[in-house]
Amino acid sequence: MLYEAILLFSIAFLATWVFQFAVGTLRIEGWRMHLLQIFLLAVFAVYFLWCWLRGGQTLAMKTWRIRLVAKDGHGRLPPKTALLRFIYALLLVPTLIGVCWAWVDRDGQFLHDRLAGSLLIPVAC
Secondary structure, eight states: OHHHHHHHHHHHHHHHHHHHHHHTTTTOHHHHHHHHHHHHHHHHHHHHHHHHTTTTTOHHHHTTTTEEEEESSSOOOOOHHHHHHHHHHHHHHHGGGHHHHHHHTTTTTOOHHHHHHHEEOOOOO
């Protein structure tokens, strides 16, 4: 998650710069701040969904040699499942509930994977 956070920081930095350029000001406050937050959420969604649907891995997942697949363990992730996983992770990961769940889950899955119907599997070298 630390690797993913570093990547997200970089993506957020670039997306914020693009947003500031688009709105024509460096000072973001009021309704523009809320618009920036929505924009960043959309950018993060595009990043994760594009990576998960394209090959099942973000750059951080490639580093750790894990892949996101459908619940059967073989097929690619359907778009609906990827979107559900993103939404559940968005809600559960900041609270650490989804991460702590993996300690008690019989298969060691995160709660957002269990709820969405996705599965993290190791990738052979």
